[in-house]
Amino acid sequence: MNKVFKLRRGLDIHLQGAAELKRIKVDIGDEVALMPGSFSGLIPKVTVKEGDHVNAGQALFVNKQYPEVGFASPVSGIVAAIVRGERRKVLRVVLKPDAEQCHTDYGVKPVDGLSADEVIDALLQAGLFGYIDQLPYAISTNPQTKPKAIFVSALRDKPLACDFEYELEGNEKDFQTGLDALSKVATTYLGVGSKQQSPGLLQARNVQVNVFDGPCPAGNVGVQVNHIAPVNKGDVVWTVDPTAVIFFGRLFNTGKVDLRRTVAIVGSEVSQPVYAEVLVGQRIDTMLKGKVDERRSLRIIDGNVLTGRHCGMDDYLGAHSSEVTVIPEGDQAHEMFGWIMPRLRQFSVNRSYFSWLMGGRKYALDARIKGGRRHMIMSGEYDKVLPMDIYGEFLIKAIITQDIDKMEQLGIYEVAPEDFALAEFVDSSKLELQRIVREGLDMLRKENA
Numbered sequence: 001m002n003k004v005f006k007l008r009r010g011l012d013i014h015l016q017g018a019a020e021l022k023r024i025k026v027d028i029g030d031e032v033a034l035m036p037g038s039f040s041g042l043i044p045k046v047t048v049k050e051g052d053h054v055n056a057g058q059a060l061f062v063n064k065q066y067p068e069v070g071f072a073s074p075v076s077g078i079v080a081a082i083v084r085g086e087r088r089k090v091l092r093v094v095l096k097p098d099a100e101q102c103h104t105d106y107g108v109k110p111v112d113g114l115s116a117d118e119v120i121d122a123l124l125q126a127g128l129f130g131y132i133d134q135l136p137y138a139i140s141t142n143p144q145t146k147p148k149a150i151f152v153s154a155l156r157d158k159p160l161a162c163d164f165e166y167e168l169e170g171n172e173k174d175f176q177t178g179l180d181a182l183s184k185v186a187t188t189y190l191g192v193g194s195k196q197q198s199p200g201l202l203q204a205r206n207v208q209v210n211v212f213d214g215p216c217p218a219g220n221v222g223v224q225v226n227h228i229a230p231v232n233k234g235d236v237v238w239t240v241d242p243t244a245v246i247f248f249g250r251l252f253n254t255g256k257v258d259l260r261r262t263v264a265i266v267g268s269e270v271s272q273p274v275y276a277e278v279l280v281g282q283r284i285d286t287m288l289k290g291k292v293d294e295r296r297s298l299r300i301i302d303g304n305v306l307t308g309r310h311c312g313m314d315d316y317l318g319a320h321s322s323e324v325t326v327i328p329e330g331d332q333a334h335e336m337f338g339w340i341m342p343r344l345r346q347f348s349v350n351r352s353y354f355s356w357l358m359g360g361r362k363y364a365l366d367a368r369i370k371g372g373r374r375h376m377i378m379s380g381e382y383d384k385v386l387p388m389d390i391y392g393e394f395l396i397k398a399i400i401t402q403d404i405d406k407m408e409q410l411g412i413y414e415v416a417p418e419d420f421a422l423a424e425f426v427d428s429s430k431l432e433l434q435r436i437v438r439e440g441l442d443m444l445r446k447e448n449a
Helices: 116-125 164-168 172-185 221-228 242-254 354-358 392-400 404-409 417-426 433-448
Strands: 003-006 023-025 032-034 044-046 059-063 070-072 077-084 090-097 132-135 149-153 188-193 208-213 237-240 260-266 274-279 298-302 309-311 323-328
Touching: 044 090, 059 090, 116 172, 116 242, 149 172, 149 221, 149 242, 164 242, 164 260, 172 188, 172 237, 172 242, 188 221, 208 221, 221 237, 221 417, 237 242, 392 404, 392 417, 392 433, 404 433, 417 433
Parallel strands: 003 208, 023 274, 149 188, 149 237, 188 208, 260 323
Antiparallel strands: 032 090, 044 059, 059 070, 077 090, 132 237, 260 274, 298 309, 298 323
Protein backbone atom coordinates (compact mmCIF):
# COMPACT_ATOMS: atom_id res chain seq x y z
CA MET A 1 0.00 0.00 0.00
CA ASN A 2 1.50 3.33 -1.04
CA LYS A 3 1.75 5.99 1.65
CA VAL A 4 -0.16 9.22 0.92
CA PHE A 5 0.99 12.68 2.02
CA LYS A 6 -1.67 15.40 1.85
CA LEU A 7 -0.20 18.90 1.48
CA ARG A 8 -2.27 22.03 1.80
CA ARG A 9 0.25 24.85 1.39
CA GLY A 10 1.31 25.84 -2.10
CA LEU A 11 -0.03 27.50 -5.22
CA ASP A 12 -1.04 26.24 -8.66
CA ILE A 13 -0.54 28.89 -11.36
CA HIS A 14 -2.65 28.11 -14.42
CA LEU A 15 -1.01 29.48 -17.56
CA GLN A 16 -1.99 29.45 -21.21
CA GLY A 17 0.02 27.36 -23.62
CA ALA A 18 0.04 23.84 -22.15
CA ALA A 19 1.43 21.19 -24.49
CA GLU A 20 -0.89 18.92 -26.41
CA LEU A 21 -0.23 15.21 -25.80
CA LYS A 22 1.45 14.86 -29.17
CA ARG A 23 5.12 14.01 -29.70
CA ILE A 24 7.09 15.36 -32.65
CA LYS A 25 10.64 14.62 -33.77
CA VAL A 26 13.07 17.49 -34.15
CA ASP A 27 16.28 17.40 -36.21
CA ILE A 28 19.46 17.58 -34.15
CA GLY A 29 20.67 20.60 -36.08
CA ASP A 30 24.23 21.69 -36.86
CA GLU A 31 25.41 22.13 -33.26
CA VAL A 32 24.98 20.49 -29.89
CA ALA A 33 26.57 21.74 -26.67
CA LEU A 34 27.01 20.48 -23.13
CA MET A 35 27.07 23.24 -20.50
CA PRO A 36 28.85 22.80 -17.15
CA GLY A 37 26.45 25.38 -15.72
CA SER A 38 23.68 22.76 -15.89
CA PHE A 39 25.39 20.93 -13.02
CA SER A 40 25.37 22.98 -9.82
CA GLY A 41 28.56 23.01 -7.79
CA LEU A 42 30.72 21.77 -10.67
CA ILE A 43 34.20 23.16 -11.33
CA PRO A 44 34.83 21.84 -14.86
CA LYS A 45 38.11 20.75 -16.40
CA VAL A 46 37.85 20.21 -20.15
CA THR A 47 39.35 16.92 -21.36
CA VAL A 48 39.05 17.51 -25.13
CA LYS A 49 40.48 20.03 -27.57
CA GLU A 50 38.96 21.90 -30.48
CA GLY A 51 39.13 19.68 -33.55
CA ASP A 52 39.03 16.41 -31.60
CA HIS A 53 36.55 13.74 -32.64
CA VAL A 54 34.48 12.23 -29.82
CA ASN A 55 31.94 9.42 -29.63
CA ALA A 56 28.58 9.75 -27.93
CA GLY A 57 29.22 8.78 -24.34
CA GLN A 58 32.80 10.05 -24.24
CA ALA A 59 33.58 12.58 -21.49
CA LEU A 60 33.89 16.22 -22.61
CA PHE A 61 34.88 17.57 -19.18
CA VAL A 62 35.31 16.32 -15.64
CA ASN A 63 34.75 17.69 -12.15
CA LYS A 64 38.09 19.26 -11.23
CA GLN A 65 37.63 18.32 -7.56
CA TYR A 66 36.63 14.72 -8.40
CA PRO A 67 38.28 13.84 -11.75
CA GLU A 68 36.60 10.43 -11.82
CA VAL A 69 33.25 12.22 -12.42
CA GLY A 70 33.04 12.90 -16.15
CA PHE A 71 30.20 14.29 -18.26
CA ALA A 72 29.31 12.40 -21.42
CA SER A 73 28.91 13.88 -24.88
CA PRO A 74 25.32 13.65 -26.15
CA VAL A 75 26.52 13.04 -29.74
CA SER A 76 29.49 11.86 -31.75
CA GLY A 77 31.20 14.55 -33.75
CA ILE A 78 33.93 17.18 -33.92
CA VAL A 79 34.60 19.54 -31.01
CA ALA A 80 33.85 22.84 -32.75
CA ALA A 81 34.45 25.25 -29.88
CA ILE A 82 35.21 25.48 -26.18
CA VAL A 83 33.46 28.69 -25.15
CA ARG A 84 34.78 30.49 -22.08
CA GLY A 85 33.54 33.49 -20.13
CA GLU A 86 35.03 35.74 -17.47
CA ARG A 87 38.19 34.42 -15.81
CA ARG A 88 38.22 31.63 -18.42
CA LYS A 89 35.16 29.99 -16.94
CA VAL A 90 33.98 27.18 -19.24
CA LEU A 91 30.49 28.05 -20.52
CA ARG A 92 29.95 25.22 -23.01
CA VAL A 93 31.63 22.66 -25.22
CA VAL A 94 30.13 22.86 -28.72
CA LEU A 95 30.05 19.86 -31.06
CA LYS A 96 29.36 19.40 -34.79
CA PRO A 97 27.40 16.12 -34.93
CA ASP A 98 28.34 13.33 -37.33
CA ALA A 99 25.85 12.31 -40.02
CA GLU A 100 26.02 8.78 -38.62
CA GLN A 101 26.24 8.60 -34.84
CA CYS A 102 28.85 6.40 -33.12
CA HIS A 103 28.43 5.39 -29.48
CA THR A 104 31.06 4.19 -27.05
CA ASP A 105 29.98 0.70 -25.97
CA TYR A 106 30.24 0.17 -22.22
CA GLY A 107 28.67 -3.29 -22.33
CA VAL A 108 25.27 -4.54 -21.22
CA LYS A 109 25.21 -5.08 -17.45
CA PRO A 110 22.34 -7.02 -15.80
CA VAL A 111 21.59 -4.93 -12.71
CA ASP A 112 20.46 -7.89 -10.60
CA GLY A 113 24.02 -9.20 -10.40
CA LEU A 114 25.70 -5.87 -9.60
CA SER A 115 26.80 -4.51 -6.24
CA ALA A 116 26.42 -0.88 -5.16
CA ASP A 117 30.06 -0.13 -6.02
CA GLU A 118 29.69 -1.73 -9.46
CA VAL A 119 26.60 0.41 -10.20
CA ILE A 120 28.48 3.57 -9.22
CA ASP A 121 31.54 2.53 -11.25
CA ALA A 122 29.37 1.91 -14.33
CA LEU A 123 27.81 5.39 -14.07
CA LEU A 124 31.22 6.98 -13.54
CA GLN A 125 32.73 5.18 -16.52
CA ALA A 126 29.90 6.29 -18.82
CA GLY A 127 29.90 9.92 -17.67
CA LEU A 128 26.39 9.82 -16.18
CA PHE A 129 27.14 9.93 -12.45
CA GLY A 130 27.10 13.75 -12.50
CA TYR A 131 23.35 13.69 -13.17
CA ILE A 132 22.87 12.69 -9.50
CA ASP A 133 22.38 15.65 -7.14
CA GLN A 134 22.53 15.74 -3.37
CA LEU A 135 21.11 17.45 -0.34
CA PRO A 136 22.57 19.31 1.49
CA TYR A 137 23.79 22.10 -0.80
CA ALA A 138 21.64 21.08 -3.84
CA ILE A 139 24.68 20.33 -6.00
CA SER A 140 25.90 17.56 -8.30
CA THR A 141 27.17 14.89 -5.93
CA ASN A 142 30.45 12.98 -5.84
CA PRO A 143 31.17 9.24 -5.41
CA GLN A 144 32.76 9.77 -1.99
CA THR A 145 29.39 10.61 -0.42
CA LYS A 146 27.42 7.79 1.18
CA PRO A 147 23.70 8.59 0.92
CA LYS A 148 21.27 7.51 3.61
CA ALA A 149 18.54 7.46 0.92
CA ILE A 150 17.87 8.28 -2.73
CA PHE A 151 14.82 10.29 -3.84
CA VAL A 152 13.20 10.41 -7.27
CA SER A 153 10.19 12.67 -7.86
CA ALA A 154 8.09 11.73 -10.90
CA LEU A 155 5.60 14.52 -10.12
CA ARG A 156 6.18 17.65 -12.16
CA ASP A 157 3.66 20.23 -11.05
CA LYS A 158 5.23 23.58 -11.89
CA PRO A 159 3.35 25.77 -14.41
CA LEU A 160 3.23 24.17 -17.90
CA ALA A 161 5.51 21.37 -16.72
CA CYS A 162 6.31 18.38 -18.92
CA ASP A 163 4.07 15.46 -17.96
CA PHE A 164 6.45 12.67 -16.91
CA GLU A 165 3.74 10.03 -17.36
CA TYR A 166 3.68 10.92 -21.06
CA GLU A 167 7.48 10.91 -21.25
CA LEU A 168 7.52 7.50 -19.57
CA GLU A 169 5.47 5.87 -22.35
CA GLY A 170 7.78 3.47 -24.17
CA ASN A 171 10.53 3.94 -21.57
CA GLU A 172 9.02 1.84 -18.77
CA LYS A 173 11.68 -0.89 -18.98
CA ASP A 174 14.59 1.54 -18.83
CA PHE A 175 12.97 3.49 -15.97
CA GLN A 176 12.55 0.33 -13.90
CA THR A 177 16.13 -0.73 -14.64
CA GLY A 178 17.34 2.69 -13.48
CA LEU A 179 15.35 2.35 -10.25
CA ASP A 180 16.76 -1.15 -9.74
CA ALA A 181 20.29 0.23 -10.09
CA LEU A 182 19.71 3.06 -7.62
CA SER A 183 18.13 0.69 -5.11
CA LYS A 184 21.44 -1.21 -5.03
CA VAL A 185 23.12 1.88 -3.58
CA ALA A 186 20.59 2.93 -0.91
CA THR A 187 16.90 2.83 -0.01
CA THR A 188 15.13 4.55 -2.90
CA TYR A 189 11.91 6.55 -2.60
CA LEU A 190 9.76 7.32 -5.64
CA GLY A 191 7.37 10.26 -5.28
CA VAL A 192 4.26 10.35 -7.49
CA GLY A 193 1.17 12.52 -7.73
CA SER A 194 -2.32 11.58 -6.60
CA LYS A 195 -3.61 11.88 -10.19
CA GLN A 196 -0.89 9.80 -11.81
CA GLN A 197 -2.09 6.37 -12.95
CA SER A 198 0.82 4.86 -14.86
CA PRO A 199 1.60 1.28 -13.73
CA GLY A 200 5.26 2.05 -14.39
CA LEU A 201 5.09 4.48 -11.47
CA LEU A 202 2.51 3.04 -9.08
CA GLN A 203 3.78 -0.53 -9.45
CA ALA A 204 7.49 0.26 -9.55
CA ARG A 205 9.61 -2.46 -7.91
CA ASN A 206 12.48 -2.23 -5.41
CA VAL A 207 11.46 1.27 -4.32
CA GLN A 208 9.11 2.78 -1.77
CA VAL A 209 6.35 4.62 -3.63
CA ASN A 210 4.89 7.68 -1.88
CA VAL A 211 1.88 9.62 -3.17
CA PHE A 212 1.83 13.40 -2.75
CA ASP A 213 -1.56 15.10 -2.93
CA GLY A 214 -1.50 18.87 -3.00
CA PRO A 215 -0.69 21.99 -5.01
CA CYS A 216 2.73 22.97 -6.39
CA PRO A 217 5.45 22.53 -5.06
CA ALA A 218 4.39 19.04 -3.91
CA GLY A 219 6.51 17.68 -6.76
CA ASN A 220 9.72 19.29 -5.52
CA VAL A 221 12.07 16.57 -4.39
CA GLY A 222 13.15 18.77 -1.46
CA VAL A 223 9.56 18.92 -0.21
CA GLN A 224 9.31 15.14 -0.42
CA VAL A 225 12.60 14.69 1.45
CA ASN A 226 11.33 17.03 4.17
CA HIS A 227 8.25 14.87 4.73
CA ILE A 228 9.93 11.45 4.52
CA ALA A 229 13.54 11.68 5.71
CA PRO A 230 14.58 15.23 6.72
CA VAL A 231 18.26 16.06 6.24
CA ASN A 232 20.20 16.96 9.38
CA LYS A 233 23.78 18.15 9.65
CA GLY A 234 26.04 15.29 8.57
CA ASP A 235 23.35 13.54 6.52
CA VAL A 236 23.45 13.18 2.75
CA VAL A 237 20.64 12.13 0.42
CA TRP A 238 20.85 11.79 -3.33
CA THR A 239 18.15 13.24 -5.57
CA VAL A 240 17.69 12.12 -9.18
CA ASP A 241 15.54 13.60 -11.94
CA PRO A 242 13.22 10.90 -13.34
CA THR A 243 14.58 11.42 -16.86
CA ALA A 244 18.09 10.74 -15.57
CA VAL A 245 16.75 7.44 -14.19
CA ILE A 246 15.78 6.55 -17.78
CA PHE A 247 19.31 7.51 -18.93
CA PHE A 248 20.76 5.14 -16.32
CA GLY A 249 18.43 2.33 -17.37
CA ARG A 250 19.38 2.71 -21.04
CA LEU A 251 23.05 2.44 -20.10
CA PHE A 252 22.59 -0.86 -18.24
CA ASN A 253 20.19 -2.30 -20.85
CA THR A 254 22.10 -1.34 -23.99
CA GLY A 255 25.62 -0.50 -22.85
CA LYS A 256 25.38 2.92 -24.52
CA VAL A 257 24.81 6.50 -23.39
CA ASP A 258 21.53 7.74 -24.89
CA LEU A 259 20.57 11.27 -23.83
CA ARG A 260 17.34 11.56 -25.83
CA ARG A 261 14.53 13.04 -23.80
CA THR A 262 11.01 14.36 -24.24
CA VAL A 263 10.66 18.11 -23.73
CA ALA A 264 7.47 20.19 -23.59
CA ILE A 265 7.52 23.24 -25.88
CA VAL A 266 5.05 25.48 -24.08
CA GLY A 267 3.91 29.01 -23.33
CA SER A 268 1.33 31.52 -24.46
CA GLU A 269 3.61 32.68 -27.31
CA VAL A 270 4.02 29.21 -28.84
CA SER A 271 1.65 28.69 -31.77
CA GLN A 272 1.39 24.90 -31.34
CA PRO A 273 2.52 23.73 -27.90
CA VAL A 274 3.61 20.08 -28.21
CA TYR A 275 6.09 17.57 -26.87
CA ALA A 276 9.33 17.05 -28.80
CA GLU A 277 11.92 14.31 -28.73
CA VAL A 278 15.27 16.07 -28.47
CA LEU A 279 18.81 15.62 -27.17
CA VAL A 280 20.38 17.16 -24.10
CA GLY A 281 22.30 20.20 -25.37
CA GLN A 282 20.29 20.68 -28.56
CA ARG A 283 19.96 24.25 -29.85
CA ILE A 284 16.82 26.07 -28.80
CA ASP A 285 16.05 27.33 -32.31
CA THR A 286 15.68 23.75 -33.61
CA MET A 287 12.70 23.41 -31.26
CA LEU A 288 11.15 26.86 -31.65
CA LYS A 289 11.70 27.66 -35.34
CA GLY A 290 8.31 28.33 -36.92
CA LYS A 291 6.49 28.04 -33.60
CA VAL A 292 7.03 31.60 -32.29
CA ASP A 293 6.83 35.07 -33.82
CA GLU A 294 10.43 36.28 -33.54
CA ARG A 295 9.36 39.85 -34.33
CA ARG A 296 7.68 40.08 -30.93
CA SER A 297 9.48 40.81 -27.68
CA LEU A 298 9.72 37.35 -26.11
CA ARG A 299 11.12 35.79 -22.97
CA ILE A 300 12.53 32.39 -23.92
CA ILE A 301 13.16 30.18 -20.90
CA ASP A 302 15.25 27.02 -20.75
CA GLY A 303 13.04 25.25 -18.23
CA ASN A 304 9.83 26.38 -16.55
CA VAL A 305 8.70 29.90 -15.70
CA LEU A 306 9.56 29.61 -12.00
CA THR A 307 13.05 28.10 -12.04
CA GLY A 308 14.21 28.20 -15.66
CA ARG A 309 17.10 30.08 -17.25
CA HIS A 310 16.60 33.10 -19.52
CA CYS A 311 18.07 32.19 -22.90
CA GLY A 312 17.95 33.02 -26.62
CA MET A 313 17.24 31.17 -29.85
CA ASP A 314 20.98 30.51 -30.28
CA ASP A 315 21.28 28.94 -26.83
CA TYR A 316 21.21 25.26 -25.86
CA LEU A 317 18.95 22.97 -23.85
CA GLY A 318 20.16 22.40 -20.29
CA ALA A 319 20.93 18.92 -19.00
CA HIS A 320 18.03 18.97 -16.52
CA SER A 321 15.48 20.97 -18.54
CA SER A 322 12.16 19.29 -19.26
CA GLU A 323 10.48 22.33 -20.86
CA VAL A 324 11.24 25.20 -23.20
CA THR A 325 8.85 28.01 -22.32
CA VAL A 326 8.07 31.18 -24.28
CA ILE A 327 6.06 34.04 -22.72
CA PRO A 328 5.77 37.76 -23.53
CA GLU A 329 8.62 39.90 -22.25
CA GLY A 330 6.16 42.60 -21.21
CA ASP A 331 8.50 45.53 -21.96
CA GLN A 332 6.01 46.96 -24.44
CA ALA A 333 3.01 46.85 -22.11
CA HIS A 334 1.56 50.20 -21.03
CA GLU A 335 -1.32 50.23 -18.57
CA MET A 336 -3.43 53.22 -17.71
CA PHE A 337 -3.39 53.99 -13.95
CA GLY A 338 -1.21 50.92 -13.28
CA TRP A 339 -2.28 48.56 -10.52
CA ILE A 340 -5.18 50.72 -9.32
CA MET A 341 -7.44 49.68 -12.20
CA PRO A 342 -9.90 46.80 -11.59
CA ARG A 343 -8.84 43.74 -13.56
CA LEU A 344 -10.51 40.55 -14.74
CA ARG A 345 -7.74 39.01 -16.87
CA GLN A 346 -4.67 39.27 -14.66
CA PHE A 347 -3.55 36.89 -11.95
CA SER A 348 -3.20 37.91 -8.32
CA VAL A 349 -2.36 35.60 -5.46
CA ASN A 350 -3.85 37.87 -2.80
CA ARG A 351 -7.13 38.62 -4.56
CA SER A 352 -6.21 42.21 -5.41
CA TYR A 353 -8.01 41.75 -8.75
CA PHE A 354 -11.49 40.46 -9.44
CA SER A 355 -9.99 37.71 -11.57
CA TRP A 356 -10.05 35.34 -8.58
CA LEU A 357 -13.82 35.13 -9.09
CA MET A 358 -13.31 33.64 -12.55
CA GLY A 359 -12.59 30.06 -11.37
CA GLY A 360 -10.29 28.00 -13.58
CA ARG A 361 -9.22 30.80 -15.94
CA LYS A 362 -5.80 30.37 -17.56
CA TYR A 363 -3.53 33.42 -17.75
CA ALA A 364 -0.96 34.74 -20.22
CA LEU A 365 1.55 36.20 -17.78
CA ASP A 366 4.58 38.16 -18.95
CA ALA A 367 8.05 38.56 -17.45
CA ARG A 368 7.49 41.87 -15.65
CA ILE A 369 8.24 42.05 -11.92
CA LYS A 370 5.43 44.60 -11.39
CA GLY A 371 7.03 46.36 -8.47
CA GLY A 372 10.37 47.34 -7.02
CA ARG A 373 12.60 46.06 -4.27
CA ARG A 374 11.73 47.15 -0.76
CA HIS A 375 12.48 46.11 2.79
CA MET A 376 11.51 42.54 3.63
CA ILE A 377 7.96 42.33 4.98
CA MET A 378 7.49 39.69 7.69
CA SER A 379 3.93 38.84 6.68
CA GLY A 380 4.02 35.04 6.57
CA GLU A 381 3.46 35.03 2.80
CA TYR A 382 6.34 32.60 2.19
CA ASP A 383 4.83 30.06 4.58
CA LYS A 384 1.58 29.97 2.60
CA VAL A 385 3.36 28.47 -0.42
CA LEU A 386 6.16 26.54 1.31
CA PRO A 387 4.92 23.12 2.52
CA MET A 388 8.06 22.38 4.54
CA ASP A 389 8.72 22.33 8.26
CA ILE A 390 10.96 25.41 8.18
CA TYR A 391 10.54 29.13 8.81
CA GLY A 392 11.20 30.48 5.33
CA GLU A 393 11.33 34.19 6.10
CA PHE A 394 13.67 33.76 9.05
CA LEU A 395 15.93 31.49 6.99
CA ILE A 396 16.17 34.11 4.22
CA LYS A 397 17.06 36.78 6.80
CA ALA A 398 19.77 34.52 8.26
CA ILE A 399 21.27 34.00 4.79
CA ILE A 400 21.22 37.73 4.00
CA THR A 401 23.01 38.50 7.29
CA GLN A 402 25.41 35.56 6.73
CA ASP A 403 24.55 34.07 10.13
CA ILE A 404 25.71 30.49 9.56
CA ASP A 405 24.60 29.20 12.98
CA LYS A 406 21.08 30.51 12.40
CA MET A 407 21.03 29.10 8.88
CA GLU A 408 21.82 25.65 10.22
CA GLN A 409 19.23 25.90 12.99
CA LEU A 410 16.55 27.02 10.53
CA GLY A 411 16.98 24.04 8.17
CA ILE A 412 19.15 25.21 5.29
CA TYR A 413 20.56 21.69 4.88
CA GLU A 414 17.27 20.39 3.48
CA VAL A 415 16.35 23.14 1.02
CA ALA A 416 17.21 23.83 -2.60
CA PRO A 417 16.75 27.13 -4.48
CA GLU A 418 13.73 25.72 -6.35
CA ASP A 419 11.88 25.26 -3.05
CA PHE A 420 11.69 29.06 -2.80
CA ALA A 421 10.54 29.61 -6.39
CA LEU A 422 6.88 30.11 -5.46
CA ALA A 423 7.85 32.25 -2.46
CA GLU A 424 9.81 34.44 -4.88
CA PHE A 425 6.75 34.66 -7.14
CA VAL A 426 4.44 35.86 -4.33
CA ASP A 427 7.06 37.97 -2.51
CA SER A 428 5.81 41.54 -2.14
CA SER A 429 9.40 42.68 -1.49
CA LYS A 430 10.50 41.42 -4.94
CA LEU A 431 13.62 39.73 -3.58
CA GLU A 432 15.52 37.20 -5.69
CA LEU A 433 15.00 34.41 -3.19
CA GLN A 434 16.40 31.59 -5.32
CA ARG A 435 19.64 33.51 -5.83
CA ILE A 436 19.82 34.28 -2.11
CA VAL A 437 19.33 30.60 -1.18
CA ARG A 438 21.96 29.54 -3.74
CA GLU A 439 24.46 32.00 -2.25
CA GLY A 440 23.65 30.77 1.25
CA LEU A 441 24.21 27.13 0.27
CA ASP A 442 27.51 27.98 -1.44
CA MET A 443 28.60 29.95 1.62
CA LEU A 444 27.78 27.04 3.92
CA ARG A 445 29.53 24.52 1.65
CA LYS A 446 32.69 26.66 1.62
CA GLU A 447 32.54 27.03 5.40
CA ASN A 448 32.20 23.26 5.92
CA ALA A 449 34.79 22.27 3.32
